[in-house]
Amino acid sequence: MKITGYRCLHTTHDWQRPIGDSNGVIASGLTGVAIVMVDTDQGVTGVGLGSDFGVEHLFRAIEGEDPRSVTALYDRMLASVFKAGHNGDIFGGIGALDMALWDLKAKLAGEPLWRLLGARDRFVPGYASGLDIALSDDQLARFYADMAERGFSSGKLKGGLDVDIDLRRLDILEAELRVNAPRPALMLDANESWNLKQAVRYITRIERERDLTWIEEPLRRWDAPGHAALGRSVNAAVATGENLTGLEQYAPLFDHGAVDIVQVGGMWGITHFLRVAIAAQARNLPVSPVGLTMSPSTAHAAAAVPNHLVTEVQDLSTPLGVSIDHEISGGGILLGDQPGSGITIDESALVVAPEREFVHAENGPHMRPLRAGLRLGS
Missing domain, CATH: 3.20.20.120 (Enolase-like C-terminal domain)
Structure with a gap:
């Protein structure tokens, strides 16, 4: 069994309320969600949610491999970004592929992941x-x-x-x-x-x-x-x-x-x-x-x-x-x-959010204010 390809899809989560924290707010309550699909030569597809950052590069570390070797493939992905490091956004891409591989492993075993x-x-x-x-x-x-x-x-x-x-x-x-x-x-x-x-x-x-x-x-x-x-x-x-x-x-x-x-x-x-x-x-x-x-x-x-x-x-x-x-x-x-x-x-029901990138929403919770923590009182 081999990993043959991947696809990155996008949709929206409608929270039906404004969401945020001390750093900022997304007033619309609409956030983008990335979906990473990993395909195999057996026709079974794994699904991961979260981030698709760097997936094109990371996929080279797992292409052609047996998807059941999940933890070894996780370490291959970490090794593939050794020089630049796996900190920050790239770790989200690793995470989404990792979720898809675990989903595949459990599907191939015919069992729920838990x-x-x-x-x-x-x-x-x-x-x-x-x-x-x-x-x-x-x-x-x-x-x-x-x-x-x-x-x-x-x-x-x-x-x-x-x-x-x-x-x-x-x-x-x-x-x-x-x-x-x-x-x-x-x-x-x-x-x-x-x-x-x-x-x-x-x-x-x-x-x-x-x-x-x-x-x-x-x-x-x-x-x-x-x-x-x-x-x-x-x-x-x-x-x-x-x-x-x-x-x-x-x-x-x-x-x-x-x-x-x-x-x-x-x-x-x-x-x-x-x-x-x-x-x-x-x-x-x-x-x-x-x-x-x-x-x-x-x-x-x-x-x-x-x-x-x-x-x-x-x-x-x-x-x-x-x-x-x-x-x-x-x-x-x-x-x-x-x-x-x-x-x-x-896939017919996916709807891309107006601001697809949750982490880049202007004044949103993932954008730290320049004067965060610089207050005299509470």
Whole structure:
């Protein structure tokens, strides 16, 4: 069996609400989604979602190979960008091809990916996350009420710009999620918008009134000493790692004892997630994947690792033309029995977003403001 070709397709996810964080907002709620299809000489096609950056170059490392050699092919892709490095956007292309290869492997085995990876339980615990900094208080309440109806008892607020606003909005989350738990788990995501002392002051103020489960990405992703110092200064767990593009980038966080919840970006692929999860498990740390909506196959990997804590669930819908064999209920994701990762593409229903590149949307959450973190007060 050989890999014979690939195709890159594009569609739109309509969030039906503005989405964003402390760095920016996409008011239209329309984001582009890249789909990578990997074909074989047996007529079986694998599907990966997330990014198609650099796929033309990366494909040379796997063309003509047996698609079942997934982890070896992952390392071949890493080796193919050795000189330039696999940091940044290129890691998304590796991730999408990796997802497609795992999808192929499970399809060829006639099993859902979660079972191929060794999971016993198809249910993956989750938490609600609205990418919600631009929502009005009423919209915020409706979103978390809808998620509470699906059984969620924990939620994550996007904030970090105004402590009084965040406290008020955390109250809204708690009120809506309390139907499922007397003390819902509340998390706050600052998206790297603070320096160390800002973070200590901000979180300390929050913790006078709220039991914060974790603070997410409080500092720049590479600031291991800062994360460690912050962890010693607040009660909340420190969660970070979703934007790290490579297992080796976690080493400073581990060495400094700087992370309590090890996060992994879902769009970086299955193999990356599994390797980070093993590294975290060796240090008795839980792992939590971010971005189920963009990369649903990561939930299969989450079901298969012993230290999975909880997976971020950002939306109940799927991109246009994309169907997924899972159910969001009971406060998590119930994975289906369809062979592979359960992703089906209806090419006739794909619709390209006006701004196809989510990461390049002007004033969007992936464009860091020039004065991010340069504020005297909160």
